[in-house]
Amino acid sequence: MYTLNPNLFIQIENGEFVLWDYNNHEQYALEPDYLNRLLEWSKGSVTDTNSIDKELLEANLLVREIPTEEKWGWDVLSHIFHKGTQNIPLTEKKLSNPDEWVDEYLDFCEGIIDKQPNLFTEHPGTIIELPKPDISLYEEGKFINVLKDRQTCRVFNGETMPLNYLSTLLFTSFGLIHGEEWNELSENGLVATGMRKASASGGGLHPEEAYLLVFHVEGLLPGLYHYRPQDHKLTRLKEGEFEDKMIDLLYDQYFSAGLAVGIFISGRFDKAWWKYQHSRAYRNVLLDIGHSSQTFQLCATALGYQTWITGAFQDTEVEKFLGIDGRTESALFFVGAGIGEKQGIDQRTIDRLISRK
Ligand SMILES: Cc1cc2nc3c(=O)[nH]c(=O)nc-3n(C[C@H](O)[C@H](O)[C@H](O)COP(=O)(O)O)c2cc1C
Structure with a gap:
């Protein structure tokens, strides 16, 4: 006879069952009779159809054809998100x-x-001046060599990064390299609702924020800093040696030791909520963070540094450490730069591999 639409989930909200058909982007407040009827269909215990079925069929909550079983490799949450944000x-x-x-x-x-x-995030703390970015530092690297040289490194030696290198790296990766104004908009009498940087960003919103863990940078106390693109400065949020803390937050990825600087990149969801109300925009925020990560890696490589990145960390603990709420702004990625051995596989891993043979 009929079968249940396979793309449904139920939420309990304000005393009602809210049924989401996430493939068709429809929502229904469901009376208990209707819910019970769906349960009967799901159990396979229906023998005769009734008037409720007619309505369920019209709403596409019951379907005539049994959908072909399509294998999805993750759990249902990712399916809901994927399907629920398609075809918008x-x-x-x-x-x-x-x-x-x-x-x-x-x-x-x-x-x-x-x-x-607010386009720019402000945090209380000591404002630290950075030297003027030195774009000439990029003059030597050939673009194709930079692309080829970028590789994930898992052996860093703790060498100190000069402050003008950090300043340049931040400016070109996260800064306003085109100036403060979005000229093409202002010249045409349009109000800028975003900004331009080296990376593209949905709507120019640039949801990314850079939180630096400074380990070995000339002239900067080790600690946690927030980068301010609006004036190319840092806000010092916490002073301290946080390498052990970082490794703990990164689920013990010990090979992150020895970085000159690590950066948690967060995403400002509130910016995306404002302009793009559908949750499809969550995809764009992740894409934006990915773009800024790639720009950072290429810039660091062009400056002669090795990079390491990870998406594996204890999100809530990281957010507490950074002092962000995890709701309007959430930690999404980690990128690091340092001087290393150009080794993607560290000696410990190689030794363990040999000893297991
Ligand atoms: C989204 C994403 C997540 C990653 N997560 C990790 C990670 O948790 N730990 C790690 O050591 N490397 C991580 N990497 C680095 C990849 O392992 C690396 O980019 C990949 O092996 C290809 O090597 P390459 O970067 O040298 O080209 C991640 C990379 C990306 C893009």
């Missing part, structure tokens, strides 16, 4: 020509501009 049109109505498209977009932007969250 840019606008609700079909726009018949480019003028309508542009008008719709401009109306949308004008409608949200007064609710714009």
Whole structure:
């Protein structure tokens, strides 16, 4: 007869069962009778159809054809997110020509501009000046060599990074390399709702924030710092030797020891919530963080450094350590730079491999 739509989940909210059909982006407040009926269908105990089934069928909660079993390799949460954020049109109505498209977009932007969250994150702490970025440091590296030289390193030797290298690295990876204004917008009388950096970012929102763990940088006390692209300065958040703390936060990835600097990159969800209300924008935030990570790695490589990156860390503990709430802003990635051995596999791993043979 019929079968249950396989892409459903139920949430209990304000005294109601809210049923989500996450493939079709529909939600229903479900009366208990309807819920019970779905349960009966799920148990396979239905013998005769009734009037509720007719409604369930119309709403596509029951389907006529048994969907072919499609194997999904992760748990249901990722399936909900993947399917639930697919096929989201840019606008609700079909726009018949480019003028309508542009008008719709401009109306949308004008409608949200007064609710714009702060573009730049401010943290209390000691403001630290950085030397002027020295772009000439990039003059020697050939682009193709930089691309080839970037490789994940897992052996760092704790060598000190000069401060002008750190300053340049931060400026080109996370800074406003095009200046403070988004000229193309301001010259055309448009209000900038974002900014431009070396990496692309959805809507120019640049949700990424850089939190530096300084281990070995000339002239900077070891500690935790936040980078301020708006004036190319640092805010010192905590002083201290945090290498052991970092390794602990990174699920004991011991080969991160010896980095000159490590950076937790967080994502400001509140910026994305403001401009892109559908949870598809969560994808964009992750993509943006990935872009900034790649830019950081290429810049560090061009400056003669090795890099190591990880997405494996204790998120909540990291967020507590950084002093961010984990809700409007969440830690998403870690990138590090230092002088190393150009080895992706460290000696300990090689030795263990040999001893296991
Ligand atoms: C999203 C992402 C997550 C990663 N997570 C880890 C990690 O947890 N630990 C690690 O040592 N390397 C991690 N890496 C580095 C990869 O292992 C590395 O990029 C890959 O082996 C390819 O080597 P290459 O970077 O030298 O080209 C990660 C890389 C990416 C892009």
